[in-house]
Structure formats: C-alpha cells, structure tokens
Amino acid sequence: MSQDSTTAPEAARKLSGRRRREIVAVLLFSGGPIFESSIPLSVFGIDRQDAGVPRYRLLVCAGEDAPLRTTGGLELTAPYGLEALARAGTVVVPAWRSITSPPPSEALEALRRAHEEGARIVGLCTGAFVLAAAGLLDGRPATTHWMYAPTLAKRYPSVHVDPRELFVDDGDVLTSAGTAAGIDLCLHIVRTDHGAEAAGALARRLVVPARRSGGQERYLDRSLPEEIGADPLAEVVAWALEHLHEQFDVETLAARAYMSRRTFDRRFRSLTGSAPLQWLITQRVLQAQRLLETSDYSVDEVAGRCGFRSPVALRGHFRRQLGSSPAAYRAAYRARRPQGGAAERPDRPDRTDHRADRAEIVEQRQPSEPGGPAALRRPHGAAGPGGGFGPGSGGLDAGKPESDAYAPRLPEQGTGRLSGRPTVPGQRDRPVG
Incomplete structure (x- = not known):
C-alpha cells in the first residue's frame, strides 16, 4: 500500500x-x-x-x-x-x-x-x-x-x-x-x-521536495521530559545511557527498577511516550551516529561500543532510522566537514567500513528469506511492526512478538499512512541488537 x-x-x-x-x-x-x-x-x-x-x-x-x-x-x-x-x-x-x-x-x-x-x-x-x-x-x-x-x-x-x-x-x-x-x-x-x-x-x-524520505529519528536527541527527573525510573534511564556500550535488554532495565516487565513497559511509556525497546534502540543508533562523526572506529567497533550484537544489527537499525548505511553516513558527514577530522586515531584508515559496504552488497545479492538479510533493506517504516523493530530487524530474534512500543500502525512507505492497531501491552520483545 x-x-x-x-x-x-x-x-x-x-x-x-x-x-x-x-x-x-x-x-x-x-x-x-x-x-x-x-x-x-x-x-x-x-x-x-x-x-x-x-x-x-x-x-x-x-x-x-x-x-x-x-x-x-x-x-x-x-x-x-x-x-x-x-x-x-x-x-x-x-x-x-x-x-x-x-x-x-x-x-x-x-x-x-x-x-x-x-x-x-x-x-x-x-x-x-x-x-x-x-x-x-x-x-x-x-x-x-x-x-x-x-x-x-x-x-x-x-x-x-x-x-x-x-x-x-x-x-x-x-x-x-x-x-x-x-x-x-x-x-x-x-x-x-x-x-x-x-x-x-x-x-x-x-521549492521544497515533493516527498521527504525518513522520519523524525534523525532529529531526536537524548533528552527526556522534565517530568521524569523525580521519578524512580530516572535512575534506570541514566544507567542505561551510561552503559549503552554494554549488551543488555529491557528485562535488565525492568529488574533494575524492581518491576515486572509488564509494569516497567507501562510506566516507561507513560513517562516518556515511548516503549523501552524503541527508546533503547534509538539511543544506541544516536550513539553510533556520534561515534561515526567524531571517531575513526570501524563500523564493527562502533557496533560493539553501542551495544549492538553485530555490525549487521547496527546497519539494519541505522539504515531504518537514518536512511543510509553507517559507512555512507560517515562519508557524507566528512564530505560536508572536510576539515573536521576524526577525534580518535585520525591517521588510521577505516578499512572495515569498506568491508562493511562490500558485505552489504553481498547481502543484497542473496535471495530474500523471512527475517534474513533482505529484511534489513526495506525502506524506512516498512521493516516490521512497530516501525522496523520486529522480526528480521538486525539482531533481534526473529519470530518473537515485539514490545508494545507505541505499536503504531505500520508506515507502508516512508512517512505516510500508518496501518494496524497497537499490540497488547506487556508483550515481550527481543534483546536489543
């Protein structure tokens, strides 16, 4: 549609x-x-x-x-x-x-x-x-x-x-x-x-584009509403932001809040407007975006430093939220800022990024399989229920039900009509990345 x-x-x-x-x-x-x-x-x-x-x-x-x-x-x-x-x-x-x-x-x-x-x-x-x-x-x-x-x-x-x-x-x-x-x-x-x-x-x-691709993800920042400041969840949120380099899932956050998963999901959404899985993935992608802009870490290293289980998971979520691969994003950013330089290891060529690009080309030549590499190449908003965090979305276990995160209607293509109703609150989602 x-x-x-x-x-x-x-x-x-x-x-x-x-x-x-x-x-x-x-x-x-x-x-x-x-x-x-x-x-x-x-x-x-x-x-x-x-x-x-x-x-x-x-x-x-x-x-x-x-x-x-x-x-x-x-x-x-x-x-x-x-x-x-x-x-x-x-x-x-x-x-x-x-x-x-x-x-x-x-x-x-x-x-x-x-x-x-x-x-x-x-x-x-x-x-x-x-x-x-x-x-x-x-x-x-x-x-x-x-x-x-x-x-x-x-x-x-x-x-x-x-x-x-x-x-x-x-x-x-x-x-x-x-x-x-x-x-x-x-x-x-x-x-x-x-x-x-x-x-x-x-x-x-x-003098504007007839259609703009992508959504608001590229403009999001790490900020949360002021109302969360005095809430017990504020400590859990702060811990998550400080430990994005570690691999943990929403179950871990719920345990730190001494809540059941269902209660944690409900409380988190009421405070932030987002379900915890979607928020956590967005924060990991934002951290990857910063590292790609300010460091010379390879895509593999960026994935690890942002808590993704593999570079494939990073590329899937990155492309879905920002409309390009990590390597392409870095190249475009550096082209806009030729004097910017990388903050870390500036003299080291980023050869792994090129390997990542070749890996994407290989993936695109392979037949589509449910939950396989082809699922990572759907356009923004068309990857899976809940805006691309469902089965096949790069490192999230295929076949499991997703979180109730907003659970909006699925954007069929880019930024238009959404379809489908929210999932039942309390459904379990997969480990991030």
Whole structure:
C-alpha cells in the first residue's frame, strides 16, 4: 500500500451538504508561531492554477476573541470566526500556543461538530494537542514534534503517539511533526485530493521536495521530559545511557527498577511516550551516529561500543532510522566537514567500513528469506511492526512478538499512512541488537 493511501480504519463519514470539499478553514489562536500558521495559508490560499495546481478556497478563522498575536508580537485579524468552520471540508489547526493549557471550549466544540459532519481535521505540530483535547485522536495514531510527543502521550494516554513520523494520515484526522513537516502534510493532502502531478507542481513552486524520505529519528536527541527527573525510573534511564556500550535488554532495565516487565513497559511509556525497546534502540543508533562523526572506529567497533550484537544489527537499525548505511553516513558527514577530522586515531584508515559496504552488497545479492538479510533493506517504516523493530530487524530474534512500543500502525512507505492497531501491552520483545 502506498504511503498516500487514505483508507480510514472506519467508514468515512459523509460530508454534510453545507460543507464543500474545496473549502479549507485554518483555525488561528493567539500566541501561535507565525511560521506554522503561514504554511496552510500559503499552500491553500494562493491561486496557482497557472502551474497546474487546483484551487482551494481559504477561510482564515479566529479560534478565540481578537486580537490574535503571534509569538513574534505581530497582531493578526482573522476575517472569519468559528461559524465559518461550518462550510469547510477541511479544517487545519496549524499550532497551539501552549502544550500545558487547554484550548477554548468553543473551538473544541466547533472541531467536534466539523468532524461529525464529515470534515477532514488536520493538526500541524502542536495543533495535535487541540485535536487531542477535542477527543478526535482517541484510539488513533498521531504524531507531533518529537520534543512534545512524550507530553502528548502522557496527557492523552488513549492516543497512539508515534514521534518517528513526519506525518500520520488516519483518513479523516491527520497530524504532522514540527514546523517543516507541516509542509509535508499539506502537500500530502494536495496529492490525496488531486494526484501526484498537482502536488509535484506545488512543491516546485514552493521549492521544497515533493516527498521527504525518513522520519523524525534523525532529529531526536537524548533528552527526556522534565517530568521524569523525580521519578524512580530516572535512575534506570541514566544507567542505561551510561552503559549503552554494554549488551543488555529491557528485562535488565525492568529488574533494575524492581518491576515486572509488564509494569516497567507501562510506566516507561507513560513517562516518556515511548516503549523501552524503541527508546533503547534509538539511543544506541544516536550513539553510533556520534561515534561515526567524531571517531575513526570501524563500523564493527562502533557496533560493539553501542551495544549492538553485530555490525549487521547496527546497519539494519541505522539504515531504518537514518536512511543510509553507517559507512555512507560517515562519508557524507566528512564530505560536508572536510576539515573536521576524526577525534580518535585520525591517521588510521577505516578499512572495515569498506568491508562493511562490500558485505552489504553481498547481502543484497542473496535471495530474500523471512527475517534474513533482505529484511534489513526495506525502506524506512516498512521493516516490521512497530516501525522496523520486529522480526528480521538486525539482531533481534526473529519470530518473537515485539514490545508494545507505541505499536503504531505500520508506515507502508516512508512517512505516510500508518496501518494496524497497537499490540497488547506487556508483550515481550527481543534483546536489543
């Protein structure tokens, strides 16, 4: 299935007779960032029919009483109020001013009514918090900026938050990651409505890629939400980060927390928005990324220093999260920083990296087998349940059930539609690497 598929998990609601598909309402609030707010205005509010882009009719609506001030202090006046949402076939919430404060109840009720009448509801970046507050994300997959994903998951536990995706299309409710990912989602909407040619023409006008590969993984850092600081799990998390060079699994972390595996999984996800296996693999890949940038260790040595059981496991997870092999990533990084040099053993040629590349070529020539080398070469998001950490994902034992980690719907290709529902909490996963 293509990443542009928009088949909803349930039968799509029929659009109310008073709503029009070509009408897009953008709901603005005071305190919102100007960049996110301008994205849907630019995509849907400018007539580009001369370039082959079908025209939308834009309604800019105030979600609360004026004046509306942006984060930069600009004052905006929206020509419409909440009543205009009654005509829209698509309603976009580009951002919300605070992830800790509730949106206006009148705006939430207008969004619920629009959704009940068949309108497509879109949340860009922190706009997902408004959709969640309206109850429109309950039981659904969703994403937001990776930095806010743990808070979204904790505050709305019925939402299946996946911070890895650039956007999530769940049919009549769509969400995107931060800032530029809003452009990705708006282009996806145009592609869904009018086809790839129209979306490509619009992308050329905006001077942006028609599609971006990969997800948010490459932008993640080691930080965790502040709420975890006083929690007993903070010590376990700190220990894991200090011992990434060792081979340990989630069972080890659960034992250090004096919890059963099921309880540990549940507590970890409630605090971080991620299941422990996915978080641990991401941290190992991030550590590998740093070593590839700052040292001259071979790929084999990097794998060992990051706790992976083999270079094959490292390459599988690295490619899945960052879209390239470790050797290719290092070469690209050094090409961008020719004077950077390696921090350790700079005079030693990294011959093992070349052997790793040859090994990948050999793997690609071998027949595909379930859980075998071919499983490591699927595109980002198409490797296995839970975003590529299932059977055949490089060092994780094939055939065992995976963790409940987000357990989002499987991205079929790159960064689009997710499919499937979360697995049952408490399922066991495999040793990392």
